[in-house]
Amino acid sequence: MLFDTSWPVLLFLMTVAYVLTWSLGVLSLDLSVVLWTTFGLALGYQLLSRILDYLPSLQSVTILHTAVNVLAVTGLAVIWTMLGGLASPAFAMFFALPITALGVVSRFSIQFGITVYSIIAAWVVAIRGSAELRLQLESLGFPRLWDYLPGTNQLEFAGYGAVTGGNAQLQFMIVFSFALLGIAATSAITVILIGRLFERLKFASASGERAAKISDSFVSDTNDLELILDRDEQVVIAISPKLADVLHETPESVIGCHVTSVLPFHSGHPARRMIESGKTGELKNQGLTTPGGCHLLNIRTHAGSSNGYEFQRVTFNELSAREYAELSIDLLGELYGAIDGNGRLQYLSTSLQKLTGMIAGDRADQIPMPAGWWQIGARRQHRRTVPMNANEYELRLHREEYYGDHSLTEIIVFRLQPAGGHG
Incomplete structure (x- = not known):
């Protein structure tokens, strides 16, 4: 709907502009020819736009929509030619409106393609109507492609603010080209940002209700x-x-x-x-x-x-104290164990269970270690040789702190190995 409206608005504004400048004597042209051309362009665009509503597939709509825009830009270039081209540079600004509208209703690839085509069409109009511009381009080494353009001549009249001189005309067209590209990029980026903003606002408006429902459930x-x-x-x-x-x-x-x-x-x-x-x-x-x-x-x-x-x-x-103890010790057949804050064995490796005959939950003072070693708050590390089952073992013990069960917890981790071994 926006694009369907933009072209009639564009043609109406352009008509008002050139009729006003003609009535003030700024433009010298056959007004009736320009008016009928503008009317024909508007009528043709509206007829083709109505056909879009009856096409069966999205692909066919996209193809015809692109073709309609190519024809519309071509018609716009024809009208600018009638208005004098570079002799009336102010009318070049009307190329910007359809490009801006395309950024709202079309994919960026289509908008970019129409923008490039608009720039090419404007250059064709400018080159056809200005011998000075053609001479300037030729001096810069550009091939004489304009020889293949029909009706290439020098315009015989100039409108208000006419760009004269080959160098000035070249600079105007370069600035004009980059301006159209900038307008296309700006409109596309703006639409993307606005779309994301509306998505965020939509999400924000619903997030409170969603959060309440899901929070109550889960x-x-x-x-x-x-x-x-x-x-x-x-x-x-x-x-x-x-x-x-x-x-x-x-x-x-x-x-x-x-x-x-x-x-x-x-x-x-x-x-x-x-x-x-x-x-x-x-x-x-x-x-x-x-x-x-x-x-x-x-x-x-x-x-x-x-x-x-x-x-x-x-x-x-x-992690619970038991899970932390299991994580803190090596389970590969070594003699490891852990004691909790209540003085009970929290974990014993399989090898230690076989050696001592003890299981998790037994009191730690059954391990042959000096009194008080296993108590929480004792010195952080101990190391001593102790007898066990007619053998001597080196006992190493240290305290560890961790966050578990929603609070700070301490356990005693100890290791036995045959005296003189390495670990």
Whole structure:
């Protein structure tokens, strides 16, 4: 509709302009011929535009739409020729209006093609009507292609503001060409930016309602660390208060932000790649550094939809003391174990279980180590040779701190190896 209106408006404005300048004696031309040519162009354009409404396929519409614009620009060039071409340079500005309208209703490739064709048509008009411009181009080494143009001559009249002199005419046409390209690019970019702005406004207007519904459905447990993302936009639409607290944010400050600005994962981090994929997945033992410290987490993503709206749920589970102990020690047949803050064995490797006959949950003081070594708050590292099953083993013990179960936790990790061994 916009483009259907732009051409009649353009022709009307052009008609008013050249009739006014003719009535003031600025232009010397056969007004009736120009008026009938303009009327014929407007009528032909309207007839061809109506045919577009009855074409069966999008491809045929695109082809005819492009052809109509080529013919319309050709007609515009014919009218500018009648008005004097470079003898009436002000009328060249009318080439800009259809190019601007095309940026709104057509793909950029079509707009760019019509823009280039408009520039070529304007150059043809200028070269046909100016011997000075032809001489200037020839002096610069351009081939005499204008010899193949019918009716090449020197205009016998000049309008208001006529561009005279070959060099000035060449400069005018160069500026005119770049101006049309700039107008085309500006209109296309403006349309893209406006479209994105409306999409963002549309999303923002609906995000509050979506966030409330999805938050009520999925972010129900305040002890869970989870957030909900718009799968296409990758922006946060809901977040649990607990996760917001871990990130030292408030839910209100996070909702609407892109996930990369909320979760501090670098671009190559596996968790970020999994989240950005929009697919269901799981990663174990991932580190998340926040202002409150480093958290070891298992991360799960789940892709879902609700009433046609696609979202992604991201859940973070902090490692328990047992999981952290298992992560902290080497399980490849070595004699490793861990003691929790209650003085009980949190984990024993298979080899250590066979050596001692103990299992997880037994009291740590059954391990032959000096009294108090296993107590939380003791010296961070110990190393001593101890007897066990008629053999001597080197016992190494150290304390570790980690964030787990939503709080700072300490465990004692120890290792046994035959005295004189290496590890």
